Amino acid sequence: MTLADLLPKQHINYLQDKANEILGINKINKIYDINLDIIIEKYKNIKVINLNQDSKTILKRNKAIIIINNNLDYREYRQELAEEFCHALLHIGNQINYSKNVCLTKQENQAKRMSAYLLCPIKFISNIDIYDNTYALVEELADLFNVTYNFMQYRLSLIWGQDIDYIAFNKGQAYGYISVE
Helix, strand or coil: HHHHHCCCCCCCHHHHHHHHHHHHHHHCHHHHHHHHHHHHHCCCCEEEEEECCCEEEEECCCCEEEEECCCCCCCHHHHHHHHHHHHHHHHHCCCHCCCCHHHHHHHHHHHHHHHHHCCCCCCCCCCCCCCCEEEEEHHHHHHHHHHCHHHHHHHHHHHCCCCCCEEEEHHHHHECCCCCC
16 A cells, blocks of 8 residues: 555645656656756756855846755755745745745745655655554655655645644554644
8 A cells, every 4th residue: 555545635736736847857756866956957047056155046037046055964955955946946036135025925935835845746755655553754754755854744734734743554544643742
């Protein structure tokens, strides 16, 4: 049995469709094939620079410069790169000039959501083999997708509609649980 048999019904939205399109164009068929550096390299109008500063995307005309903090560990680097790449694809204008407002928050949420769809696609989550009367910890899924715990928890919240710490499988049903401390 795979997780697809137990997931709540999914409705594909624009951001998920866009992420799936990128994965399809790049012939991504396995979790470990998701290499953002190779994907972004194919976009001639996007340049990635690693610097000792906060990550951001600078957009000018039809070109984008993605600046990534070079002090991040690999998982955080992938997440930041995915989010900034999604900004470059989805948004126009420079956020540097924005004050903290609704438009900026909306753009940040869109980029984070699309980056979750890009790094943890539902087609791969769905294909995870599961066994009855067992559970999957968010940490295990984060390791599988090479993302941080918080990022994986966020991705799963897009499926279950709430933050969860683990998924339990019992009698053909999947349950997302939040640990009580």
